[in-house]
Amino acid sequence: MSTAEQTPAVAISVRGLAKTFGGFTAVDHIDLVVPRGQIFGFLGPNGSGKTTTIRMLTGTMRPAAGSVRILGEDVVRHPHRVQPRIGYMSQKFALFEDLTVEQNLRFYAGIYDLPAETFAAQREYVLRMADLVGREGELTRNLSVGWRQRLALGAATIHDPELLFLDEPTSGVDPVARRQFWDLLYELAGRGVTLFVTTHYMDEAAYCNRLAFIYRGRIIADGSPADLRARHSQPIFDITLDRADDALDWLEHADGIDDAYLSGASLHAVLPQGATTTSEELRERLARSGFADARVSEVEPSIEDVFVNLVTEQERTGAGGASPSPAEEHSRKHHHGERSGDPR
Secondary structure (H helix, E strand, C coil): CCCHHHHCCCEEEEEEEHHHCCCEEEEEEEEEECCCCCCCEEECCCCCCCHHHHHHHHHCCCCEEEEEEEEEEECCHHHHHHHHHHEEEECCCCCCCCCCHHHHHHHHHCCCCCCHHHHHHHHHHHHHHHHCCCCCEHHHHHHHHHHHHHHHHHCCCCCCCCEEEEECCCCCHHHHHHHHHHHHHHHHCCCEEEEEEEEEEEEHHHHHHCEEEEEECEEEEEEEEHHHCCCCCCCCCEEECCCCHHHHHHHHHHHCEEEEEEEEEEEEEEECCCCCCCHHHHHHHHHHEEEEEEEEEEEHHHHHHHHHHHHHHHHHHCCCCCCCHHHHHHHHHHCCCCCCCCCC
């Protein structure tokens, strides 16, 4: 391991990390370096290995191979040195629903053995940060999903951790609550907390300083959102029309189209690198094939486009391991940017 990776500026350093379950490889010898003070996004679809990775990073699951250093400590050999300095928030919000907001915060403060004065200061900060002032006596079960999410974040940070792991924290939360939650994460990052966020929402990538894409247990790309988009050199066209399913089938079999998939309410068609086809020419081809209402425009690649292109390339070259299941292939082609989380 290089000297740079052991400096105080590095929050997470992973080398050759692997985990197998019987004959199945869930995480396949991945490398990661996460600088302190950053929001690091760990993105991938259903079953890609995100949750298994985060469990090894937090010391709750032993790796089959590789090394993990968290805040300069070997988490496998010395988990007791690491765990008081980190926080963890799971997708299912590990809260006691029959306790009040106040009681949940006191319970988690007790786990970390916080002195009374420290708890008083942290309690005040958490209640203000999560906008829970006045709700201290409310039963957790009576809170909306968005409020429970805020409380879970407060419980995970009650001991003022240096590094916070968030595993699919916005899954099942409405878009407004998701945006508000990310505002809270920015506030934490502004205080110097390093955030490691796993998500299957590709639009959340724009909120991160740096990203890594994991697919079928392997890291297939990493970098800043801008860098990842810049690496995508193939032309992409956005297509809106009424008969989207029929048009998708036509695009998947049309000459000169490398890939096609649903993106939100429209279709995206990816052309080969160096292609000179214009949006008008593609519109005319669609019109001649029975899609006269098609509206076509060339667009800059989104993080979703980058990810789909990377997955397609993995499958094309055989680098993605075993062939995708019918469900995986359907998910790739019918790509909406919101996917189900990893199996627990």
